[in-house]
Amino acid sequence: MSTSFDLGDEEAGMKVLEDLTKNVKQMQDNILQDILTCNANTEYLRGFLKGRTDKDLFKKNVPVVNYKDVRPHIERVANGEPCDVISSRPITQFLLSSGTSGGVQKMMPCNDKLSANFAFTNDMRMLVTSREVDGAENGKGMMFFFIKPEIKTPCGLPARAATTSYLKSDHFKNRPSNWYYSYTSPDDVILCPDNKQSLYCHLLCGLVQRDEVVRVGSFYASVVVRAIKFLEDFWTELCSNIRLGQISDWITDLDCKKSVYPILGGPRPELADEIEQICSQKSSWEGILTRLWPKTKYIETIITGSMAQYVPTLKFYSNDDMPLVSTVYGSSETIFGINLDPLCKPEDVSYMLMPNMLHYEFKPMDGNLADDEKIVDLADVKLGCSYEPLITTSSGLYRLRVGDVLNVTGFRNDAPLFRFVRRENVVLSVDMEKTNEEELFNAVNKAKPLLESLGLMLIDFASYAETSAIPGHYVLYWELGGKNKEGKPPIDPKVLEECCFAVEESLGDVYKRCRSKDRSAGALEIRVVLNGAFDSLMDFFVSQGASIGQYKTPRCIKCAKALEVMEKRVVARFFSKKCPSYELRL
Ligand code: AMP
Numbered sequence: 211m212s213t214s215f216d217l218g219d220e221e222a223g224m225k226v227l228e229d230l231t232k233n234v235k236q237m238q239d240n241i242l243q244d245i246l247t248c249n250a251n252t253e254y255l256r257g258f259l260k261g262r263t264d265k266d267l268f269k270k271n272v273p274v275v276n277y278k279d280v281r282p283h284i285e286r287v288a289n290g291e292p293c294d295v296i297s298s299r300p301i302t303q304f305l306l307s308s309g310t311s312g313g314v315q316k317m318m319p320c321n322d323k324l325s326a327n328f329a330f331t332n333d334m335r336m337l338v339t340s341r342e343v344d345g346a347e348n349g350k351g352m353m354f355f356f357i358k359p360e361i362k363t364p365c366g367l368p369a370r371a372a373t374t375s376y377l378k379s380d381h382f383k384n385r386p387s388n389w390y391y392s393y394t395s396p397d398d399v400i401l402c403p404d405n406k407q408s409l410y411c412h413l414l415c416g417l418v419q420r421d422e423v424v425r426v427g428s429f430y431a432s433v434v435v436r437a438i439k440f441l442e443d444f445w446t447e448l449c450s451n452i453r454l455g456q457i458s459d460w461i462t463d464l465d466c467k468k469s470v471y472p473i474l475g476g477p478r479p480e481l482a483d484e485i486e487q488i489c490s491q492k493s494s495w496e497g498i499l500t501r502l503w504p505k506t507k508y509i510e511t512i513i514t515g516s517m518a519q520y521v522p523t524l525k526f527y528s529n530d531d532m533p534l535v536s537t538v539y540g541s542s543e544t545i546f547g548i549n550l551d552p553l554c555k556p557e558d559v560s561y562m563l564m565p566n567m568l569h570y571e572f573k574p575m576d577g578n579l580a581d582d583e584k585i586v587d588l589a590d591v592k593l594g595c596s597y598e599p600l601i602t603t604s605s606g607l608y609r610l611r612v613g614d615v616l617n618v619t620g621f622r623n624d625a626p627l628f629r630f631v632r633r634e635n636v637v638l639s640v641d642m643e644k645t646n647e648e649e650l651f652n653a654v655n656k657a658k659p660l661l662e663s664l665g666l667m668l669i670d671f672a673s674y675a676e677t678s679a680i681p682g683h684y685v686l687y688w689e690l691g692g693k694n695k696e697g698k699p700p701i702d703p704k705v706l707e708e709c710c711f712a713v714e715e716s717l718g719d720v721y722k723r724c725r726s727k728d729r730s731a732g733a734l735e736i737r738v739v740l741n742g743a744f745d746s747l748m749d750f751f752v753s754q755g756a757s758i759g760q761y762k763t764p765r766c767i768k769c770a771k772a773l774e775v776m777e778k779r780v781v782a783r784f785f786s787k788k789c790p791s792y793e794l795r796l
Pocket residue numbers: 306307308309372512513514515516536538539540541542543612613614630632633
């Protein structure tokens with residue numbers, strides 16, 4: 211069956227999609243066979259299969275692995291060894307994840323086939339959206355796309371974020387000239403390496419073309435929220451630029467500036483007045499998206515998983531009047547799937563995993579079934595059950611655990627649809643960074659000696675991701691006791707501020723990048739709580755049915771009532787006064 215179609219031919223596209231949903235088992239078998247045949251002689255597979263390509267043997271002999279298990283093989287290729295350590299097909303670049311594992315970014319091999327998958331998935335997203343949203347094709351998208359710096363691996367190939375790779379790809383550069391790929395911002399704005407200048411210019415272009423904007427978006431919801439917050443801080447300057455037809459001097463990226471001038475189109479005092487009037491109208495920014503960009507049909511951005519916390523803010527900015535369309539589920543390993551029902555409610559979003567791009571297996575996550583014996587294929591997952599996907603790709607990943615938990619919510623023909631449940635073991639996230647329990651523990655431990663120097667000790671702690679203000683930040687509740695019998699010595703604010711900083715310094719690279727470079731995470735805060743606060747927290751959970759015997763302090767508090775228990779007992783607040791050091795490294 212064909213997996214390409216003419217973008218102008220909707221019916222042909224729908225036929226391709228329909229075929230994908232009807233031939234799941236066959237397609238998955240074919241994909242696995244292709245991968246095994248092609249890669250049987252790689253060093254990695256030879257070690258388990260001795261050159262054989264049989265699927266049952268693959269499942270029997272090739273182990274289920276985590277990233278840390280395959281990392282040495284990937285690094286060997288990145289360091290210049292031939293790619294047939296893991297893949298017979300040439301590796302063209304490495305994709306850096308934002309998900310942290312032990313605080314280090316993951317680096318995934320990528321080849322031409324994977325890049326083609328990105329393109330195919332985008333075409334499918336466009337197809338599905340244009341069928342569902344009326345008038346989406348009658349204007350442009352104000353899409354907040356950004357690139358991040360990339361590095362060259364010792365073998366000379368680039369290592370970069372998956373989104374950066376897509377935005378720098380030939381597919382993006384030579385994208386078709388249709389509505390889905392038509393943006394208010396020129397490519398030089400998207401590709402500007404300075405994210406602040408880029409964001410300013412995105413907004414300038416979007417404001418000038420406000421009557422043409424039919425959709426607003428970004429890859430992840432946190433970015434749209436940040437963009438609106440930025441607008442709140444910069445709208446007077448933006449209006450002044452529009453009024454005078456001049457771009458602010460601090461926009462120093464020449465390509466970016468040169469590309470925006472023609473869009474600005476000289477002095478536009480009337481337009482500047484209109485925008486100024488809207489932005490200064492109300493003290494609150496409720497509905498600002500609707501008022502500034504009145505023709506917007508929908509907001510296109512990922513709103514599931516850790517991004518779900520931004521749904522209320524997006525609804526607030528859009529008067530709850532624009533559908534939030536979460537079209538894609540993917541990662542640096544590969545793109546996984548698309549949402550076939552883009553106008554559904556945020557809580558109902560499910561994704562169909564594309565059966566033609568890679569091979570999936572699923573590790574059951576319900577009850578005690580989490581053993582490798584029970585691993586099933588894509589065609590065999592059961593409605594209502596939760597699984598962790600394991601992926602095998604053409605680029606050299608074999609039975610790799612993705613680390614996400616998905617729940618089967620239904621089927622389109624034979625193709626299962628999955629709701630994103632959670633990332634395994636992530637407790638805190640305010641933007642692209644993900645901090646797990648172990649990382650949080652280690653970071654808090656690093657700050658303890660500072661407390662001890664004051665004669666204080668940490669009795670208990672919990673955390674939560676405060677995202678009601680932008681940027682979001684990490685909040686730690688600390689209950690402190692005196693180390694000595696004499697009682698609790700006074701708290702020195704400077705030392706507590708240092709504690710905040712010590713925790714931040716010990717968090718992962720991606721956190722530090724968000725905090726120090728992207729400014730998408732605010733200063734970490736410690737809220738000192740009254741003695742006995744954690745007992746009250748336990749009492750609260752016990753009153754809700756938790757067993758005292760099995761009670762564990764939740765390291766991240768997600769329940770509003772439990773947060774209230776802690777908030778009532780806060781006696782002092784301290785913020786980190788410095789940004790943690792950040793260096794892009796593998
Ligand atoms: P990264 O490898 O840094 O791109 O992060 C990939 C991870 O981001 C996935 O494994 C998911 O945990 C999360 N993610 C990506 N897309 C979605 C989505 N649509 N909904 C929820 N989480 C997502």
